[in-house]
Amino acid sequence: MQKVQDLPGKAPAAARSRPRSRDWPVRVACAFLVFILIVAVVGPFLTSGDPLHINAANRIKPPSAEHLFGTDAMGRDVFARVIYGARTSIIVGFVAALASLLLGLAVGLLAGYFPLADATIMRVMDGIMSIPSIVLAVALVAITGANLGTVLIAIIVPEFPRVVRLVRGVILSLRSEPYVEAAISLATPTWRILFRHMLPNTLAPLIVQGSFVLASAILTEAALSFLGVGLPPEIPSWGNIMAEGRTYFQLRPGLIFFPGIFLALTVLSINLIGDALRDRFDPKLEKRH
Amino acid sequence: METAKTKEILRIDNLDVSLVESGKTLIRDISFTLHAGETLCLVGESGSGKSLTSLAVMGLLDPGALRVSAGRILVEGIDVLAASAEELRQMRATRMSMVFQEPMTALNPTETVGAQVEEVLRVHGEGNAVTRRERVLKMFEAVHLPAPERIHASYPYQLSGGQRQRIVISMALILNPRLLIADEPTTALDVTTQRQILALIEEMQQKFGTAVLFITHDFGVVSDIADRIVVMNRGDLVETGTRDEILARPRQDYTRMLVSSVPSLVPPGRMPVTGAQILEVANLNKVYTQGSFLSGRRRVDALKPTGLTLATGEILGIVGESGSGKTTLARCLTRLIEPTGGAIRLGDTDISAMSQRQLRPYRRRFQVVFQDPFRSLNARLRVRDIVAEGMLNFGTPREEAYARVGDLLERVGLSVEMMDRYPHQFSGGQRQRICIARALALRPEVLIADESVSALDVSVQKQVLELLREICDETGVGIIFITHDLRVAARICDRVLVMQRGEVVESGSVDEVLTRPAQAYTRELIGAAPGRNWDFEHFRPFA
Numbered sequence: 001m002q003k004v005q006d007l008p009g010k011a012p013a014a015a016r017s018r019p020r021s022r023d024w025p026v027r028v029a030c031a032f033l034v035f036i037l038i039v040a041v042v043g044p045f046l047t048s049g050d051p052l053h054i055n056a057a058n059r060i061k062p063p064s065a066e067h068l069f070g071t072d073a074m075g076r077d078v079f080a081r082v083i084y085g086a087r088t089s090i091i092v093g094f095v096a097a098l099a100s101l102l103l104g105l106a107v108g109l110l111a112g113y114f115p116l117a118d119a120t121i122m123r124v125m126d127g128i129m130s131i132p133s134i135v136l137a138v139a140l141v142a143i144t145g146a147n148l149g150t151v152l153i154a155i156i157v158p159e160f161p162r163v164v165r166l167v168r169g170v171i172l173s174l175r176s177e178p179y180v181e182a183a184i185s186l187a188t189p190t191w192r193i194l195f196r197h198m199l200p201n202t203l204a205p206l207i208v209q210g211s212f213v214l215a216s217a218i219l220t221e222a223a224l225s226f227l228g229v230g231l232p233p234e235i236p237s238w239g240n241i242m243a244e245g246r247t248y249f250q251l252r253p254g255l256i257f258f259p260g261i262f263l264a265l266t267v268l269s270i271n272l273i274g275d276a277l278r279d280r281f282d283p284k285l286e287k288r289h
Numbered sequence: 290m291e292t293a294k295t296k297e298i299l300r301i302d303n304l305d306v307s308l309v310e311s312g313k314t315l316i317r318d319i320s321f322t323l324h325a326g327e328t329l330c331l332v333g334e335s336g337s338g339k340s341l342t343s344l345a346v347m348g349l350l351d352p353g354a355l356r357v358s359a360g361r362i363l364v365e366g367i368d369v370l371a372a373s374a375e376e377l378r379q380m381r382a383t384r385m386s387m388v389f390q391e392p393m394t395a396l397n398p399t400e401t402v403g404a405q406v407e408e409v410l411r412v413h414g415e416g417n418a419v420t421r422r423e424r425v426l427k428m429f430e431a432v433h434l435p436a437p438e439r440i441h442a443s444y445p446y447q448l449s450g451g452q453r454q455r456i457v458i459s460m461a462l463i464l465n466p467r468l469l470i471a472d473e474p475t476t477a478l479d480v481t482t483q484r485q486i487l488a489l490i491e492e493m494q495q496k497f498g499t500a501v502l503f504i505t506h507d508f509g510v511v512s513d514i515a516d517r518i519v520v521m522n523r524g525d526l527v528e529t530g531t532r533d534e535i536l537a538r539p540r541q542d543y544t545r546m547l548v549s550s551v552p553s554l555v556p557p558g559r560m561p562v563t564g565a566q567i568l569e570v571a572n573l574n575k576v577y578t579q580g581s582f583l584s585g586r587r588r589v590d591a592l593k594p595t596g597l598t599l600a601t602g603e604i605l606g607i608v609g610e611s612g613s614g615k616t617t618l619a620r621c622l623t624r625l626i627e628p629t630g631g632a633i634r635l636g637d638t639d640i641s642a643m644s645q646r647q648l649r650p651y652r653r654r655f656q657v658v659f660q661d662p663f664r665s666l667n668a669r670l671r672v673r674d675i676v677a678e679g680m681l682n683f684g685t686p687r688e689e690a691y692a693r694v695g696d697l698l699e700r701v702g703l704s705v706e707m708m709d710r711y712p713h714q715f716s717g718g719q720r721q722r723i724c725i726a727r728a729l730a731l732r733p734e735v736l737i738a739d740e741s742v743s744a745l746d747v748s749v750q751k752q753v754l755e756l757l758r759e760i761c762d763e764t765g766v767g768i769i770f771i772t773h774d775l776r777v778a779a780r781i782c783d784r785v786l787v788m789q790r791g792e793v794v795e796s797g798s799v800d801e802v803l804t805r806p807a808q809a810y811t812r813e814l815i816g817a818a819p820g821r822n823w824d825f826e827h828f829r830p831f832a
Contacts, residue, residue, distance in 0.1 A: 178659040179667045181625050182727065186679035187652035200669050 029269035081236040096217035104163020112171025125161035204281035211274030298500035299323040304360035333521035334746035385468040386461035392453035403441030451482035479610040484817040509820025550751040551825035552780035564601030573631035606782030614791035656728035660740035662720035666712040673708040718749035
């Protein structure tokens with residue numbers, strides 16, 4: 001009995017012992033993400049260029065030893081802007097993802113555990129999910145002007161209801177678990193049931209969801225900035241750099257290509273790692289080979 | 290006839306099955322034979338390797354994980370292990386076939402059962418569409434399915450569990466195989482259905498002269514149907530013998546221990562309990578209403594108004610088949626679901642209508658032990674924190690609570706050092722002991738055990754039952770013991786209530802109800818209980 005029942009718990013160990021050959025994309029993704037994180041942290045030491053320094057005499061130059069990625073329409077060093085842009089994208093991504101997770105977790109716990117609140121909360125979430133992030137961003141920019149706060153709100157608001165749905169589902173299924181019912185029978189206070197018996201079991205799916213929220217937040221920030229409803233244009237972000245490079249794309253494709261490749265690889269890495277996490281935490285979802 | 294009877298159908302010689310990856314052997318040196326018309330029961334507790342053996346015969350071992358590392362399996366003289374995939378496919382259904390435990394998952398939910406049975410004929414190239422249909426209808430009649438035409442066009446979800454198992458059996462037998470392997474075919478069924486299915490298998494066996502390899506953990510079933518018995522334990526063959534040899538004169542200690550652990554249907558004879566009444570339930574009921582657009586409101590009486598009393602030191606059994614309302618009653622009593630009406634008087638206080646907040650102080654007076662020991666413990670907490678949780682909730686200082694956890698663990702037969710382990714380090718029986726320790730930590734007056742030994746192996750079951758009885762006698766806790774197994778109820782209970790379709794049909798002392806049942810339904814239940822004629826503890830039939 002024991003042996004059979006222990007198998008699900010041991011599945012991660014089985015996953016670990018699988019042939020290494022299938023792991024390499026995940027390893028490369030991890031390495032790339034670490035590289036981007038380092039770039040974001042130590043960016044200023046990697047380049048002597050000032051991402052904000054305008055030099056009218058040095059406009060749209062091709063890549064050279066002095067300007068690795070060339071210069072943009074205002075003579076700013078694109079290499080320096082891409083490096084600083086990593087910092088912006090990573091900060092926006094992580095803050096948005098973390099905020100979505102925390103907000104979604106809190107609301108999801110409420111909706112999942114208290115049946116009376118459930119219907120109301122979930123209908124409100126359905127309503128929020130129907131707001132497109134770009135429309136929301138345009139509206140916010142019109143009211144308050146383009147800044148970091150509006151970008152974060154425009155990403156978090158449409159994203160966190162998905163987390164609410166996820167957490168609510170997990171909590172609903174945990175509610176009928178005998179160990180939770182045992183805790184109720186022991187007169188365990190509700191907050192302790194939620195935080196001690198339920199919360200730890202939501203972490204695995206939450207971390208997986210977090211990785212997808214992170215990737216989506218970075219993409220959304222770039223998209224909003226590219227459309228001019230995101231961060232102010234002087235702030236170096238991958239979306240802003242591409243937006244400015246658009247006009248000169250035929251002359252200098254690097255203006256879009258260099259920030260674009262960084263953006264694509266970052267998002268791809270995060271998604272690969274998210275898939276690997278999901279396989280690790282929930283082997284049932286993994287594709288059969 | 291006699292020569293046909295002695296024809297050897299299955300022969301297993303020195304079979305070893307091991308894991309592909311680590312090479313660890315899971316079953317070792319298994320040898321036995323099975324003759325035409327014979328029923329061989331393969332018995333053993335979980336992890337004994339009985340299912341692996343049967344899968345090896347069918348050639349159904351997962352080739353990525355398991356392999357036969359030694360030995361020979363002959364079905365009607367044909368070596369299964371040497372057969373190609375195509376040869377194996379030809380042998381299945383024509384020479385050997387299998388019936389599984391869960392008839393719902395053994396059938397395709399999106400196809401009519403008639404089409405599924407016809408498919409067996411079709412893939413073996415039997416007849417044309419018309420004759421195939423006729424043959425299936427005839428088979429359905431043979432397995433006593435009502436209205437074969439209607440069943441033929443039904444989907445699995447439209448049939449009852451017993452009917453589905455009949456379909457699976459007709460599928461297995463339609464090509465008249467010489468060998469039928471039945472892997473716990475009645476474990477998922479109620480006792481009355483189980484009895485019908487067992488009778489059906491026997492009837493089919495006599496009709497077609499099939500050899501039956503019957504895998505089960507239930508000695509009651511074994512004593513009813515076996516000609517010969519093979520006992521397995523942890524991958525080893527312990528003992529082989531005729532039914533009477535194994536049940537009456539077991540040679541091995543393990544067999545002796547296993548057989549004597551099986552509870553008998555005749556209660557041991559208990560003195561009436563004279564303790565003070567601690568719990569009184571009156572007219573407790575639960576109604577579910579379903580709103581439906583077309584049919585209007587539908588009312589389901591999950592529990593019709595029910596009353597019961599419980600005294601200190603008493604074990605009250607609640608028995609019934611699935612859907613009888615026994616679990617609804619338990620969940621209403623523990624207020625895990627809200628009763629629709631009635632009273633639950635704990636001492637002088639009616640707890641049935643209290644809010645969960647008001648109820649909290651009273652929770653320490655009634656505790657619950659659930660069925661599944663693997664899901665009843667939070668896997669992320671240490672045993673010490675699991676058992677201490679209730680005490681901490683009621684304000685016991687931490688050191689005092691932990692000290693008592695040690696005492697409790699010793700009381701339930703575990704040791705103090707186990708406090709710092711996690712649940713996954715324990716076996717099912719040990720986990721159920723932890724659950725009992727957790728429930729006892731609050732010194733409850735009433736303990737509600739909902740199928741608490743149903744998931745346990747018979748030897749472990751016996752120990753847990755003994756533990757519950759000891760605790761009851763020692764502390765005076767009143768126990769409401771819910772079970773579907775009459776033999777378990779006979780062993781442990783002082784009084785029993787028999788439930789059917791949401792109401793109590795009979796109640797009384799365990800002796801009265803089990804030996805002199807007044808109601809037809811109770812008699813039917815007792816009549817269907819497997820192994821009712823065998824006194825396992827004393828290795829003899831009842832006189």
